[in-house]
Amino acid sequence: MEFSSPQFWTALMQIIGVNIVLSGDNAVVIALAARSLPPEQQKKAVLYGSLAAIIMRVILTIVAAKMLALPWLKIIGSVLLLWIGIKLIVPEHAGEHGEGGGTSTAMAAIRTILIADLVMSLDNVIAVAAAAKDNITLLILGLAISIPLIIFGSTLILRLMDRFPVIITIGGALLGYVAGEMAVGDSAISGWINDNAHWLHHAAPVAGALTVIAVGKWLASSASARVSQGGVEAVIDLDAQTRR
Amino acid sequence: MRILVPVDGSDNALRALEYAISTAGLYRDPIEIHLLNVQRPVVSGNVRSFISQEQLHSYYEDEGTAALKAARERIDGSGIAHSAHVAIGEEPASISQYSTQHDCKLIVMGTRGMGNIANLLLGSVATKVVHLAPVPVVLIK
Numbered sequence: 001m002e003f004s005s006p007q008f009w010t011a012l013m014q015i016i017g018v019n020i021v022l023s024g025d026n027a028v029v030i031a032l033a034a035r036s037l038p039p040e041q042q043k044k045a046v047l048y049g050s051l052a053a054i055i056m057r058v059i060l061t062i063v064a065a066k067m068l069a070l071p072w073l074k075i076i077g078s079v080l081l082l083w084i085g086i087k088l089i090v091p092e093h094a095g096e097h098g099e100g101g102g103t104s105t106a107m108a109a110i111r112t113i114l115i116a117d118l119v120m121s122l123d124n125v126i127a128v129a130a131a132a133k134d135n136i137t138l139l140i141l142g143l144a145i146s147i148p149l150i151i152f153g154s155t156l157i158l159r160l161m162d163r164f165p166v167i168i169t170i171g172g173a174l175l176g177y178v179a180g181e182m183a184v185g186d187s188a189i190s191g192w193i194n195d196n197a198h199w200l201h202h203a204a205p206v207a208g209a210l211t212v213i214a215v216g217k218w219l220a221s222s223a224s225a226r227v228s229q230g231g232v233e234a235v236i237d238l239d240a241q242t243r244r
Numbered sequence: 245m246r247i248l249v250p251v252d253g254s255d256n257a258l259r260a261l262e263y264a265i266s267t268a269g270l271y272r273d274p275i276e277i278h279l280l281n282v283q284r285p286v287v288s289g290n291v292r293s294f295i296s297q298e299q300l301h302s303y304y305e306d307e308g309t310a311a312l313k314a315a316r317e318r319i320d321g322s323g324i325a326h327s328a329h330v331a332i333g334e335e336p337a338s339i340s341q342y343s344t345q346h347d348c349k350l351i352v353m354g355t356r357g358m359g360n361i362a363n364l365l366l367g368s369v370a371t372k373v374v375h376l377a378p379v380p381v382v383l384i385k
Contacts, residue, residue, distance in 0.1 A: 025288040032286075032295045032303055087289060116294040158288050232333035232341050233285050236305050238312065239327050 008138070014131040014178055015142040020157065021088060021171030022124045023146045026053055026117070027153030033112040041106060049113040053150045056121040061143045064129040065136060071188035077126055078183035082212055084123045085175030088168055089216025127175055130182040172216050173209040180208030245271045248278045248348035250339050250373075253311030256354025260384040261315050264352040265322050276325040279315050280342050281308040282335040304332050336372035343379055352382045 002008060027050070034045035067073050128142035149157075161167050184193055184204045193200050247264050251257040261277070268275050283304040286292070291300075308330030319326045331338035343351055355370045374381045 025286075025290045028286065028288070029291050029294050032291065032299060035303060036299060090289070112294055116290065119294075120290055155286065158286055158291070159284060161288070162284060162286075232331060232338045234301070234332045235338075235342065236301070236308065236330040236332070237327070238305075238309060238316075238330060 008135075011131055011133060011135065011138050012141065014174060015128055015138060016145055017171060017174050018127040018131060018178070019124065019142065019146045019149055021161075021168065021174075022084070022127055023120065023149040024153050024157035024161070026120050026150050028155055028158060029116045029120070030113050033109050033116065037106055037109050045106075045109055045113065049110075049117065050150050052114055053117040053121060054147055056117055057125060057143055057146060057150075060121055060125040061128070061139055064125050065139055068129055068134070068182075069187065072186060074130075074182045074186035075188070077130060078179040078186075078208070081126055081130055081175055081179035081182065082208060084127065085172040085179065085212035086216045086219065088175065089172040089212065090219045127178065130178040133181065133185065169213060169216075172212045176208035176210070176212030177205040178208075179212075180205035183208070245273045245275045245350075246278060246346060246348040247275055248280060248339070248343045248346070248351045249315070250280050250282065250335070250351070250353045250369075251312050251315045252281065252354075252369075253314070254354065256384065258314060258318065258354075260352050260354040260382075261318060263382070263384050265319065265324060268324055274325065276327075277319060278342070278346055278348055279312055279319070279326060279328040280331055280339060281311045281329075282331045282333065282338045283308050284334065285332050301332070305330055335369040336376050339369075339373050340376040340378070343377055348379060350380055350382065351377055352384065354384050 030046055030049040030053070034042045034049065037045055068077060124146055125143075128146070129139060132138035132142055181201075181204065184190065184200050247267075249257070249261050249264050251261065261279070264275075264277055285304075286300065312328050312330070316326075316328055329342070331342060333341075339351065339353075342348070351373065353370055353373065355368065370381075370383050374383070
């Protein structure tokens, strides 16, 4: 792939897209997890949390670049990627808050930040590796694009996704699409596909995108049937706490 | 006479509050001003799975308290009965629902609270409140 080729720019667009939907909230998670710390430790937690996210991403990108050449790993990666796409579309609802119950101590906050960094980096690197299609330049560009998102990411991206949920649907479809592209490129089956079923190069990405949207929407509809509050989650009375 | 003044921390919201205070003499009954700040919930799956509900709520409360600070300072010295709340939800729905639940007879709010670009992207809250709310809405430019 050359800089001048349309494939390069298509892949770059895909990489920017997956970075925004998968990394746009990393900074927010770090900042929120750090909030329960004393103010003087918060800045440190955010700094080291962001550094850890960047280091994890660099290491995972190197590992991904080496591993995806091995047979079957692209197929495994594409299945993971389909799942990441579905996870993106299905909203986690208020009752299902997982970890991080007691991040009042520095250790607990650091643990939350590191686990979140690892999960989000893994998602991001798999998706970027799939979109980069064995091109090391693109892989490194993908890494570079995600770093400012980790450092400067804010709730603005989240608010935009909240206001325009179609961004999330498109993001999920994009992940499914690159998952399909990656699966047919697996060295264990690509030879056979090129000889016998070349049409899969076009069908698999589309099938991946449709799978993510269909499964995601189906799971989302059964999840939202259980929670519905008309857009208002809670009301906090400030006078109750401050006046008396 | 209860008046709801939604506050987002902008100068426009303070102007709306100023107007609401200045109308106090127009009503036969003493007025009561309800200040309401609305925090949109963070919907990202990653945030929700790594950050606990309590942490998120204390974050909303801090953000809301900061946004309401100037408005509360202004009204504290006015002698008008008042209260301050932070709602978590979508702005138009939260404002409209609050006015119903607390029996507010009027909503006074600023338009174009947080800048033109954000408005262009996110749409005007005031416009949606006008459509949703069951009571009259006074918009202050």
